[in-house]
Amino acid sequence: MRIAMVSEHASPLAVLGGVDAGGQNVYVARLSEELASRGHDVTVYTRRDSTDLPDRVTMPGGTVVEHVPAGPPRPVPKDELFPYMPGFGAHLARAWQRERPDAVHAHFWMSGMAARIGAHPHGIPVVQTFHALGTVKRRHQGRRDTSPFERVGIERQLGRNCSRILATCTDEVYELADMGVSPQRVSVVPCGVDADHFHPGARDVRHVPPREQRHRILSCGRLVRRKGYDKAIRALTRIPDTELIVAGGPPPGLLETDPEAERLLKLAERAGVADRVRLIGAVDPAHMPAVMGSADLVLCTPVYEPFGIVPLEAMACGVPVVATDVGGHKDTVTDGVTGRRVPAGDAWAVAAAVRDLLADGELRRRMGETGRERVLARYTWHRVADGVEQVYRQVAVGRGLRTEVA
Structure with a gap:
């Protein structure tokens, strides 16, 4: 399959540990790597945040990372990227007119917004992983929540309009249901871990x-x-x-x-x-x-x-x-x-x-x-990719899925 990953702020090439660089970066990088190893053509679209970045980078496993010009070519806190998503989506629409993916997987709500703009003109199915929900963040952070006001409404719209939601845990299914998103639209596939790298014998x-x-x-x-x-x-x-x-x-x-x-x-x-x-x-x-x-x-x-x-x-x-x-x-x-x-x-x-x-x-x-x-x-990445790959194939042929835990 030709798979497009959209991850507007979380590049698989990023150095981990910063305020906006963490588990989502790892998820996108390792899932892409595993899918590429199975022979899929995987491209990750992420925002250009430096003038020094090339247009495209090929990772060791074959995944291509494309840097999308959307907003200033410098680091911008993710909660300030919202105004640049229409431009990001327009870039995707042009790219996918030239080379249409079989499925698009959007990571985070702003990526979902851009992915919908890019995919809709071409009838491409979009799988949405939120990684975090605005309702949960707002509940716990209150006035400290710096997310754009529009976030929750857009997440609700994405949940109802995308081809499939791919949640990472069962708790998210309940949160989505409270937002009015039917559990029948959700598949649960967890995140994974590199069990060869993280192992009991590491004692250096x-x-x-x-x-x-x-x-x-x-x-x-x-x-x-x-x-x-x-x-x-x-x-x-x-x-x-x-x-x-x-x-x-x-x-x-x-x-x-x-x-x-x-x-x-x-x-x-x-x-x-x-x-x-x-x-x-x-x-x-x-x-x-x-x-x-x-x-x-x-x-x-x-x-x-x-x-x-x-x-x-x-x-x-x-x-x-x-x-x-x-x-x-x-x-x-x-x-x-x-x-x-x-x-x-x-x-x-x-x-x-x-x-x-x-x-x-x-x-x-x-x-x-x-x-x-x-x-x-x-929780190996091989097991995670099995579940994700199944979702991709079913949305690509237009079939629905019952909620399931992989």
């Missing part, structure tokens, strides 16, 4: 911070407020003999200029745990499995999380997870089996769960082994 101590306490817990991801690192720091006040490593954000040399890093370090100081909290900044993806493997458990405490790849990475490394009971965590982390799920925002529940696991090394070992088995059975 050269790239791991030396341990300074009896136990180590690790939190990692983009350094943004909603990830809930403040809850991890507060929980640490009730977890003795334990250090908290926070991996993510800008490079280590720039941490002191990062507002969220500054906020977290001040919180650790006020809480009396500054000597047990270490922010290590961005970690080279090649070294992340070793960093995860150095921890007794991985802590994921966001107040909301559309999916959350970090628990899968930890489980692939054989490390148990303590995660808030939100979004994709409800699907990926089996409470009491591969880790623990706790109420979002409850630092004391986090502390209690962590203490229980740190007190039982044998339980942690069993949870780690079971987590690895669960990843291999359900």
Whole structure:
């Protein structure tokens, strides 16, 4: 098949760790790579954010990344890209007139808007993955939500008009239903993890911070407020003999200029745990499995999380997870089996769960082994691509699909 991926702000070529570079970039890159390896012709359309970028880049696996001129050729926060989507869509319409894809897969709501503009004149089916929903963001961030006012209405329209919605977790199906989008229009296929890269044997101590306490817990991801690192720091006040490593954000040399890093370090100081909290900044993806493997458990405490790849990475490394009971965590982390799920925002529940696991090394070992088995059975990129490929083929021939979990 000829497949067009539209990912307006999340390029598969981006360096991870920035405010707008995270799980969506990984999803687009790895799904494209897996589909290309199966012989599909895959092109990813993403916004040109630098004058130095070539028009087209071919990735090692054969995926082509095309940089679309839409807005200024410089980095722009994703919530400010909305005015440029009609131009993005017009570019797609011209490109697809020359070479029509069999299916278009739009990632994020603005990509869906551009994809619809580009696909409609040619009758091309559009599969929509939202990755995050505006209703959820608005509920949790309130006045801090910087999304354009039009977001929720456009997401509702996309949900009703696209050929198929590809949700990444079952919680999203319920959120879409509350927006008036029928579950019959939704297929659930989760995100995946590279289980060859993330594995229990990654123990290269050269790239791991030396341990300074009896136990180590690790939190990692983009350094943004909603990830809930403040809850991890507060929980640490009730977890003795334990250090908290926070991996993510800008490079280590720039941490002191990062507002969220500054906020977290001040919180650790006020809480009396500054000597047990270490922010290590961005970690080279090649070294992340070793960093995860150095921890007794991985802590994921966001107040909301559309999916959350970090628990899968930890489980692939054989490390148990303590995660808030939100979004994709409800699907990926089996409470009491591969880790623990706790109420979002409850630092004391986090502390209690962590203490229980740190007190039982044998339980942690069993949870780690079971987590690895669960990843291999359900969350490899090969398995994810199986589910996505099925959706593409069915929309390409105009058939519907019942809601299903791959």
